[in-house]
Amino acid sequence: MEDTICAISTAQSIGGIAIIRVSGKDSIKIVNKIFKGKNLEKVLSHTINYGYIVSNEEKIDEVLVTVMKSPKSYTMEDIVEINTHGGITTTNKVLELLLLNGCRLAEAGEFSKRAFLNGRLDLIEAQSINDLIESQTENQRKMAMNNLTGKLSSKIQKLMDYIIEISANIEVNIDYPEYEDELVITYDILENRLNKIKFDIENILKESKTGKLIKNGINIALIGSPNTGKSSLLNKLIEEEKAIVTNIPGTTRDIIESSFLLNDYKINLIDTAGIRKTTDLIEKMGIDKSLNQIEKADLILLILDGSKKLSNEDTELLKKIKNYNYIIFINKNDLKLKIELEKLNKFDYVIGNTINNNLDELKEKIISKFSLNLLDQKELVFITNTTHQVLLKDTLKIIDNIFLNIKKNIPIDMLTIDLRKCYENLGKIIGKTYEEDLIEEMFKKFCLGK
Amino acid sequence: MLENVDVIVVGAGHAGCEASYATSKLGFKTLLITLNKNNIADMPCNPSIGGTAKGIVVREIDALGGIMGKIADFSLFQIKMLNNAKGPAVRSLRAQEDKILYPKNMLKKLSENKNLYILENSVKNIVVENNKVVGVILENNEIVKSKIVILTTGTYLNSEVLIGENKKSEGPHGEKNEKFLSKNLAKLGFKIQRLKTGTPPRIKNDSINFDILKKECGDDLYYTFSFDDKPYYKKENQRCCYLLYTNEKTHQIILDNLNKSSMYGGYVTGVGPRYCPSIEDKLVRFKDKNRHQLFLEPESDFYDEWYLQGFSTSMPTHIQEQMVHSLKGLENAQITKYAYAIEYDAIDPLQLKNTLETKIVENLFTAGQINGTSGYEEAASQGLIAGINASLKLKNKKPLILKRNEAYIGVLIDDLVTKGTNEPYRLLTSRAEFRLLLRHDNADIRLRKYGYEVGLINENQYNLLQEKQEILKNIIEYMNNRYLSKSELLALNIENNNSYNLSKLLKRPEIKIDDIKNLIPIEMSDDIKNQIEVSIKYEGYIKKEEKNVEKLLNLENKKIPQNIDYKKITNLATEAKEKLEKIRPTTVAQASRISGVNPSDISMLLIYLKKEYSNE
Incomplete structure (x- = not known):
């Protein structure tokens, strides 16, 4: 770790201020070369210093410079942070000056890597910084923080x-x-x-x-015969709750239809591909395929059309889900119920519809399936x-x-x-x-x- | 006699005796220089040899062809197998030794050797030319030339004896010390550290009230340290030790006078060992213990002093009197020698190669307390290895480096040169990760071949070992192929329809080798029986250990080029970089044992080695 590295630490967009972080044994010397104000090589550690970034006597920006000397810094090396006025051109100009004066552009995660290599973070802590940055929900944030604080x-x-x-x-x-x-x-x-x-x-x-559910979200596989109302249920859930529109990392990306927050827990709805296809043969394959998805799901949500008698496929699916964590949603109770409830009395189900009903009962059931309401988030950690x-x-x-x-x-x-x-x-x-x-x-x- | 010397050994303690015995026996004219001829193989501290781990070291010394075990067998008045009730891996002999007989027998053994000369003198410097040692300078500035110098100076380097605030520049028991050598070594670039140890008071025999003390006697069995000896003692003639305890009164006296001790009064600068604390240390560190165990051990048949084990102190003499008199059974005791602490100079063992040759000066070897260890056995084993490697070097042969899975001696030396030490280092079974393989019973199988190759074990001794191994092999083969009939099983109260061979039978927890010895048509000595029982009963764990050894050897075979530049390895933690740079390990396995070098650092090192050196 001979090099001194630098990077823009705030998001690259137009904002009030931007911070450029410099770390390494020459960080103070290098910043001092382009700083007009106090002599940074002589200031005390952990001080904020007012001045200008200059290039050939030209003032580039009015800045606050924080000096943190080794080992009391994030990387345990000398760190200088420059608070510039936001704005992509100004910030980039300052960065360019640093590079011209002997800094190297930091690789992604390199500050944390140095913190790890210099012994400030252990493996779990280093990993959790990444989790912290990536967290989308409050629960994810708390958990990452729990890991980070050791x-x-x-x-x-x-x-x-x-x-x-x-x-x-x-x-x-x-x-x-x-x-x-x-x-x-x-x-x-x-x-x-x-x-x-x-x-x-x-x-x-x-x-x-449980931690995994919080970090990656709860994967719910929606299954059911055609026309039982899967899409409308899916839309209704998203409509009632806050949808997440960002990319979902991980291998399940392809099959996730959409995500939303439920009581601040992230729920990923996995739509089981193929079931919507209409020709018989493909439909059969679709069921097989969807059964594969069942293995990956944390919860199976089987949707039955309450206005009809149980079909052969329904019976087939009921047999299959028994060994998994599941909920049955008997849809369309706005119409006359014709489904044979007596055949379902050994199953865990909720009755409702997506037309004139809210889905609170279903949502509560989902939450209770994971004892999410009982979790003590202060203690929760995650390998x-x-x-x-x-x-x-x-x-x-x-x-x-x-x-x-x-x-x-x-x-x-x-x-x-x-x-x-x-x-x-x-x-x-x-x-x-x-x-x-x-x-x-x-x-x-x-x-x-x- | 002072001309054409091949090897000079400086100091005639336990390390010096083994070193000079080995080099002279291997044919090199050896000069052993001691401050006092009467103090050869002196035991200035406890009157015993062996103990946990240490007893196994003595067996290893014997297997390699050293002499400590034989002298100990000849000079003991009590012997015990420690941990006899525990597993076979941790059994270990300890003998109470006669402090007059042991040195006498050692001197006799050394004198038999025609290549060995003993000189009473003091060495104040070594002569170094082109980073190579070529001789030593005596007290009177006379130079004696030699090809090899082995320093085994014990606690005599710049030593100071402390009793209370009283500090004297002398060796143990008021002996003369050596004041200049360590300063001269420092000038050559050796890092000198100050270490501390201590010894308890000695008590006059007829002033002890033995009647109220608990007796601790030897085993009712015969043992020897040496693989070649028959027992010399009669088990019924063994002398006993006695157990006693400190009490509240003792503790009060010590705590009231704490600042009068050299240690707590601030008169000591050296670092003492954690495992050998003075009684005042024990009280300060373990405040809630209301008593501490002590032993009275006889020192010799030729004088009437007892050694008060566990009561090491640096208190002034008048406090020592009070302390001793507070003990039940010692109310009227007469102290014949007061306890003292001793400080001395040692080198930093990180400056040694694993041959015990120094990295700084070629042909200079060091062994024993000068390397930062403590204990007669630790010293003797290093002396032997230094002597062997010095000889091998003179013969232009590959050095003898025992691995951690081969011997406690290997563990000891590897620890010293890899981790260093800042307190006197003592061997413990817990330091040996493969202790199940490093047993008392198999030291000969592990090491005799090396002793034979080196030349310290003769043809006859080696043949006996090979015969023994042949017998072991035959018995195990027989046991694997000998299946038992139903009636035979029933006779042993085993109801089972599965087929049982003798090996499988012996694996049952309730079956002992003696229960089935009649089913084996081969004569078995106690030693053989024990070997069989251990290797069959604990086969699962032994295999597990052997697997771990394989992993180690794999890393042990990955050599690190001596010109490696650790700065060039990316993603190596800062601390690891510094330590690797300082110690410069020779193998990846050694690197992995350095404290502060983590598994992730080893991965980086391996990747780097593969990338940079894979073509070589």
């Missing part, structure tokens, strides 16, 4: 502390076998403590599931990275394996091999290693020696 890191850290405490105790029992006053870890104690760790990891995974989820799941497997080996009377000093692996798995999530922590813990917590 809530997830500290949950993982707590588990690691707990494992290292047991391990250190076992190590003390091994390395100082004659110290009778120290607790000796037995199978019972070990099982007990591991059960607690297991419970906590399971909770994090559960939360992550963004799938590798991390795999690590957590693997840790659970190892713990179960320890339980198995306890039954086989495998000595505790060998089980430490598994404990170590648990610790390393968790450590990979926040970037920590085992051995130093262990020895540190042994001598911090236990009184030993000649």
